[in-house]
Amino acid sequence: MAAVWEELSMRKIIGLCFVTVTLLAGSARAQSIFIERGDPSTMSATVGGGLVRNAWDVSVDAAYSYRGVFDVGVEFTRYAYTAGYDKNLAGYGFMPFLSWHFLRSDADDMPISLSFIFGAQRILYAGNGPHTNPEGYGILAGPSVYRRFEFGTSLVFIPELLAAYDFQYTRRYSTALDQASSNIVNNDSGLGYSTEAHHGVRVLLRPNLVYKAGNTSYLIVPYIGYQGVFAAGGSIGAMF
Numbered sequence: 001m002a003a004v005w006e007e008l009s010m011r012k013i014i015g016l017c018f019v020t021v022t023l024l025a026g027s028a029r030a031q032s033i034f035i036e037r038g039d040p041s042t043m044s045a046t047v048g049g050g051l052v053r054n055a056w057d058v059s060v061d062a063a064y065s066y067r068g069v070f071d072v073g074v075e076f077t078r079y080a081y082t083a084g085y086d087k088n089l090a091g092y093g094f095m096p097f098l099s100w101h102f103l104r105s106d107a108d109d110m111p112i113s114l115s116f117i118f119g120a121q122r123i124l125y126a127g128n129g130p131h132t133n134p135e136g137y138g139i140l141a142g143p144s145v146y147r148r149f150e151f152g153t154s155l156v157f158i159p160e161l162l163a164a165y166d167f168q169y170t171r172r173y174s175t176a177l178d179q180a181s182s183n184i185v186n187n188d189s190g191l192g193y194s195t196e197a198h199h200g201v202r203v204l205l206r207p208n209l210v211y212k213a214g215n216t217s218y219l220i221v222p223y224i225g226y227q228g229v230f231a232a233g234g235s236i237g238a239m240f
Contacts, residue, residue: 054083061074
């Protein structure tokens with residue numbers, strides 16, 4: 001009876017999450033939340049897509065976890081801007097990231113686990129030709145808190161809350177009135193370029209789901225929260 005319930009519940013959750021990730025976006029994550037401290041090291045690959053501030057995106061990332069303690073990975077993202085100064089442009093983001101799981105929950109002592117993630121992003125823009133494209137940088141740094149719930153031997157549910165510092169810096173060069181975007185430099189500055197620095201926070205709730213099948217674990221990672229504006233997203237992938 002328990003096995004039947006587990007199978008039916010798994011189908012419903014997977015169905016819901018697949019609908020979610022077709023509409024929403026991906027985000028760098030701490031891979032070791034999916035395994036226990038001391039377990040064998042793992043590698044993973046995920047894809048996501050969706051809506052972010054002034055744009056929609058698609059992303060691919062790969063990560064390596066050292067025995068559930070340290071993670072290192074990289075995320076590639078393509079942004080299509082639909083509003084703001086960079087409207088009509090595309091952005092290509094490259095973000096290496098790492099995380100440290102410094103406190104893991106214990107059934108008798110600690111009810112939660114804590115990790116810290118740091119990522120540094122470089123964004124190259126395209127689509128403003130023949131005029132100069134802008135360029136950007138970003139930093140993401142902060143802790144996440146999570147707890148594992150195991151259902152049988154194959155299903156793991158891991159609610160996670162991330163609260164991080166989110167910094168974005170953009171430099172724009174063109175003074176042309178006929179460029180594709182609206183990021184015209186103010187000629188009064190005398191610098192030939194303008195800069196924009198945005199200090200913000202990223203607060204995300206992620207109901208992570210893991211389904212184990214042999215030596216492979218399948219990951220479903222939707223999220224919802226705040227990232228300058230309302231944000232929601234997700235990714236799917238595998239860990240092996």
